[in-house]
Amino acid sequence: MPSRSSDLLLMACAVLLTPAAMAASFDCSKAAAGSIEGLVCKTPALSSQDELLAKVYKQAQAKAQNEHPPTLKAEQRGWIKSRDECWKADDKNLCVGDSYRLRIAELQSRYQLLPGKGPVRFVCDQQPAKEVIATFYPSEPPTLIAEFGDSTSLMYAQPAGRGSKYQGRNESFWEHQDEATVVWGYDGAEMKCARQ
Template sequence: MSFGTVSQTGLLLALVAAATLSGCGQQTLDNSQEVAAALATGGGSSSPQATERELPTFDCNALGERASSIEMLICQEPELAKLDQQLAEVYAKAGDKAINEQPPLLKAEQRGWIKGRNECWKNEDKLQCTKDSYQRRIVELQARYHLVASSGPVFFACDGNPANELVTTFFETEPATMIAERGDRSILMFSVPSGSGAKYQGGDYSFWEHQGEARVTWGYGAEEMLCKPTTQDDK
């Protein structure tokens, strides 16, 4: 038996012994078998990332009986755990910018978002629903608190009336987003597919820019407006 074979065998025995002492039951035994397979195929010298798991920002072991099925799913799915980590980073940056926010909306909105995320248990595809919820919340915070590059503001006059003004700012999020302001309302919209031009939608609000003008629907049942860009000289 060569020295390399002895080394690999010794390493395998050490890993299996450590796994047995950890008390993690069948799951740990399965992990040990995966390590054995890696060694058998020459993977024993691979980087430690191969056996590491992504973990969310909350303690999965402390959830207990109060855990929702979606929280359990986040603990089980590395992709969701990674999104949870990313959201925590973005939320912290938003918190730095919202320190003087009046009224203080960020924390209340986050609590509401968590409740909404956990409602994904009702969805047929719970994984995709939860993933979409995280991604939308991340880009929402990035746009609202200007955490990414942006262009604008761009001013529009709608239906030929300079007083009927729409102000837009576009953000380099993924997917792309924009914030449209009109009167006392500020609406976040997400980029959606369109045959031509650039189209954004947020609930009952939409903005479709094409050939130098924009068609805008501002709320449920509202008639479409035709809006054209203006400059400060036009005012």
């Protein structure tokens, strides 16, 4: 016959394992059933990613205190909206997980929360004025922040047969043996760049 203490232990375990008790950076008791927040609350792996993002975001906030104009909070609200669009995805868990991974990597590189390799200078098309400056970060996935002229691009590592390949919104960077092929901007011309 089970003892009262074993009954209490079983009840405590049941409470700890309920979805509402899962750790997340928001109140799971307020997450709507069927919502992306609800999915995060009931999925341990996603809940862990949410907690990691909360820690990384707090570190980024500390570095962004003097940011003008202040953009971190607005960008985070925009990211939450895009994460919540995963309700349309065929594989919601994969979509949400990828969303967290990319956001964590973005904050770690943009706010230099990880040690970067660089800056590394590349001169393109043999014209010193056409210079790309790249800093590489060991985030997951690996990231690159590149500067060209007066613009900056965050790029994520992509599978490559050889060398290192990164893709941003409208930019790409593919380095192999100290030479890089860079495309900058929508319909931008391919530049051949040499590491300096």
